[in-house]
Amino acid sequence: MTPIQFARPYFGPEEAAAAAAAVESGWVVGGPKLRQLEQAFADYCGAPHAVGVSSWTTGAFLVLKTLGIGPGDEVLVPSLTFIATVNAIMHVGATPVFVDVDPRTYNIDPADIPAKITARTRAILPVDQIGLPCEIDQIGEIARAHRLLLVADAACSFASAFRGRAIGSQAPISIFSLHARKVVTTGEGGMIVTTDGDLAERLRRQRHQGMSLSDYQRHGQSPTLFETYPEIGYNFRITDVQAAIGVAQMARLPEMLRLRRAAAERYLARLGGHPDLIMPFVPSHVTPNWQSFQIRLREDIKLSRNALMDQLHERGVPTRRGVMASHMEPPYRSMQAHLPVTEMLAQQCLQLPMHPALSLDQVDFVADEVIAALK
Ligand SMILES: Cc1ncc(COP(=O)(O)O)c(C=O)c1O
Incomplete structure (x- = not known):
């Protein structure tokens, strides 16, 4: 059997040809492929606007900054997430306030949110951890009741569904990652999906140094169009070579989802009844994309999680620890x-x-x- 890899992008001749065509076209950034990928995301999510950026992290920073969140503001966030979620809050100078998670889903526990709201709370940043949608209905109700902004970390959950609708249509703003471990990948990249057209326009300008017109809009215009720079922006652009790969990936999405689901179902069938293990819990109203497959060891067993990982490594099975607790890492420990x-x-x-x-x-x-290994 070929060596087992923990994760890898599902790239084939389609992605290679798409990247080559973008290179040959000369439009390697800010061109038609970016438009196409943005449209494909908006259509898939059932949302009116999608804005491509260089990563989830730059996208989240841009969204929080554009919404005016900064020093003195608190943002509610789970600690059980990849640390990027929390770092984005710090990057705009705001303060992350950690909320505990539901032990069954590993997602932010809506019941723990109200106790963490203070006069300084401005936003909730819930996460669809490892692709499993969080309880966005309940979280949205709390946000409305307390007049808080809601920005969804959907980094891992592209093509998952909540109550039968694709993730991206529930929150006013959802941010996806296109990093290599995600279900649709462009190597690195991010996509902001939103119902707010004015916000989408500002984000488009901000990712490109605040420029009023994109390169594609200016291209070939007669008489010449002159851009302006109404506000200070950044370089958070994603290239058209990446976008072309993303468009090719979108065409293979049904196949990729089917293969992930088949692998997940096989894991569940083989390991589901094991007395030492707790399998992923999937609430009946959500459909996961199986971006990752995470299992949990029961508390009373002798073997530690780390020892099991070591043993599996020796047996040719690569694993990763489960989702991290960000508040245990040095930058956040002092928050106690x-x-x-x-x-x-x-x-x-x-x-x-x-x-x-x-x-x-x-x-x-x-x-x-x-x-x-568990025997
Ligand atoms: C939950 C979560 N949020 C944010 C990120 C950061 O995404 P990116 O690497 O595109 O910045 C990740 C990446 O793995 C993630 O898992």
């Missing part, structure tokens, strides 16, 4: 947040290999090795 569920999950979870090219034989091998 106490999040019992987050702290417990961060010790007990690990992720198994998951990507579309993982064969069912490989899933069986991983399952066999997990079972053998």
